[in-house]
Amino acid sequence: MSLDAVLAKIDDALPQATERLLDLLRIPSISTDPAFKADCDRAADWLVEDLISLGFEASKRPTPGHPMVVAHFNTDETGNGAKSPHLLFYGHYDVQPVDPLDLWDRAPFDPQVEETPKGRVIRGRGASDDKGQLMTFLEACRAWKAQHGTLPCRLTIFLEGEEESGSPSLIPFMKENAEELRADVALICDTGLFESKTPAIVTMLRGLLGEELTIHGPDKDLHSGMYGGVAANPIRVLNRILAGLHDDSGRITLPGFYDAVPELSDAMRAQWQGLAFDHARFLGDVGLSVPAGEADRTPLEMIWSRPTCEVNGIWGGYTGDGFKTVLPAQAHAKISFRLVGQQDPFAIRKAFRAYVESALPADCSVDFKGHGNSPASQMSVANPAFEPARAALTEEWGVAAAYVGCGGSIPIAGYFKTYLDMDAMLIGFGKDDDQIHSPNEKYDMESFHKGIRSWARVLDRLTR
Numbered sequence: 001m002s003l004d005a006v007l008a009k010i011d012d013a014l015p016q017a018t019e020r021l022l023d024l025l026r027i028p029s030i031s032t033d034p035a036f037k038a039d040c041d042r043a044a045d046w047l048v049e050d051l052i053s054l055g056f057e058a059s060k061r062p063t064p065g066h067p068m069v070v071a072h073f074n075t076d077e078t079g080n081g082a083k084s085p086h087l088l089f090y091g092h093y094d095v096q097p098v099d100p101l102d103l104w105d106r107a108p109f110d111p112q113v114e115e116t117p118k119g120r121v122i123r124g125r126g127a128s129d130d131k132g133q134l135m136t137f138l139e140a141c142r143a144w145k146a147q148h149g150t151l152p153c154r155l156t157i158f159l160e161g162e163e164e165s166g167s168p169s170l171i172p173f174m175k176e177n178a179e180e181l182r183a184d185v186a187l188i189c190d191t192g193l194f195e196s197k198t199p200a201i202v203t204m205l206r207g208l209l210g211e212e213l214t215i216h217g218p219d220k221d222l223h224s225g226m227y228g229g230v231a232a233n234p235i236r237v238l239n240r241i242l243a244g245l246h247d248d249s250g251r252i253t254l255p256g257f258y259d260a261v262p263e264l265s266d267a268m269r270a271q272w273q274g275l276a277f278d279h280a281r282f283l284g285d286v287g288l289s290v291p292a293g294e295a296d297r298t299p300l301e302m303i304w305s306r307p308t309c310e311v312n313g314i315w316g317g318y319t320g321d322g323f324k325t326v327l328p329a330q331a332h333a334k335i336s337f338r339l340v341g342q343q344d345p346f347a348i349r350k351a352f353r354a355y356v357e358s359a360l361p362a363d364c365s366v367d368f369k370g371h372g373n374s375p376a377s378q379m380s381v382a383n384p385a386f387e388p389a390r391a392a393l394t395e396e397w398g399v400a401a402a403y404v405g406c407g408g409s410i411p412i413a414g415y416f417k418t419y420l421d422m423d424a425m426l427i428g429f430g431k432d433d434d435q436i437h438s439p440n441e442k443y444d445m446e447s448f449h450k451g452i453r454s455w456a457r458v459l460d461r462l463t464r
């Protein structure tokens with residue numbers, strides 16, 4: 001059977017595929033830091049070249065930020081007829097910053113394959129999020145091409161370089177290039193397995209709203225002996241405001257915050273119960289034991305279907321070595337909200353800012369800076385691509401593939417529907433312990449290898 005030959009090819013060529021991934025991982029394409037602009041460009045060039053070698057018509061497409069990579073494989077032109085469906089594959093080549101650098105066991109952009117007690121891993125920034133994942137699809141295409149001399153259907157590849165910095169160029173680019181990008185269905189490889197061993201298709205993603213605020217008090221830093229007690233202290237004000245965002249049961253207190261938050265359907269609740277999520281292990285793996293979200297919710301709900309408000313950073317005053325008795329002029333925080341259902345990022349932003357302003361004492365003021373915003377998205381499981389893909393995953397992993405939620409955010413997943421009127425299917429092979437966004441990020445060799453094989457099987461099923 002020809003699929004078996006493609007799978008055998010994938011197994012044989014794994015060392016070369018791994019070398020190619022290591023090569024891509026050596027490019028420090030950190031999108032959020034302007035110092036790495038040329039490296040982002042270089043990663044895009046690397047991908048264009050690789051796609052051309054696979055027979056795609058590929059180009060780097062400028063944006064006001066980092067370039068997109070768009071590539072087409074048109075079976076019409078290669079004489080194979082317009083074989084359907086027309087699939088689009090999305091991944092992102094940008095990575096998160098590496099700090100704190102001193103917590104890495106090796107240089108983040110000097111990747112290598114390591115033997116660990118849990119198996120072989122590819123270590124380096126971006127190994128899992130998302131270079132290793134996006135290469136699973138390209139390697140599946142490579143093996144298919146090597147075996148058949150062509151690809152199984154019309155394919156468009158769309159790779160972004162700004163996903164980790166809120167995708168500022170994405171909507172305009174999708175609008176301007178809608179005709180070129182539209183396909184029957186989008187495949188996205190930027191999510192994970194369920195509990196490290198069960199393949200999964202993500203059916204819902206949370207949205208995201210980022211807010212930064214600065215509380216201003218006195219017009220200069222003050223001696224805390226001279227002024228402490230009488231002067232307003234912005235750090236205390238900030239703490240009180242942040243502490244007021246949750247009540248004792250873990251609910252967020254902003255007026256109207258839960259208005260557009262739907263309850264889980266009975267069917268979904270039953271399906272999630274069937275997944276028997278081991279929350280003790282999930283928390284135990286990161287040194288915790290007690291779920292700390294809303295009191296009356298299950299841990300899976302807390303991660304997948306409930307909104308959150310988290311403080312991601314807080315600073316102000318003297319934080320250097322030693323001690324300084326200072327009363328600071330300013331205090332700062334970065335806050336993110338994960339959104340679900342129909343929650344509108346702009347309405348949440350308005351409610352948050354109104355709350356902060358109403359809680360300011362005399363002599364204090366506040367500045368806000370908005371960061372990314374994207375609504376939650378829900379995939380259409382009824383799309384005819386889902387069940388064949390699920391069967392393909394089940395076959396590869398030997399465990400029934402699950403429909404799951406995802407606590408993270410991938411803004412484009414919803415944009416495909418909104419701007420191109422197409423469904424997206426999220427399939428990924430990351431594991432919970434990949435340490436994405438953290439020091440020592442890794443991608444298991446098993447994820448990489450079986451990920452490539454999974455895509456070959458999905459392509460086979462979708463084009464039969």
Ligand code: BES
Nearest residue numbers: 129163164165166190191192372408409
């Ligand atoms: N690949 C992640 C999304 C993800 C996170 C999937 C966890 C599965 C598990 C993605 O690259 C990411 O980190 N997105 C950011 C979005 C942002 C910066 C707009 C996120 O979720 O914080």
Ligand code: ZN
Nearest residue numbers: 092129130190
């Ligand atoms: Zn990602």
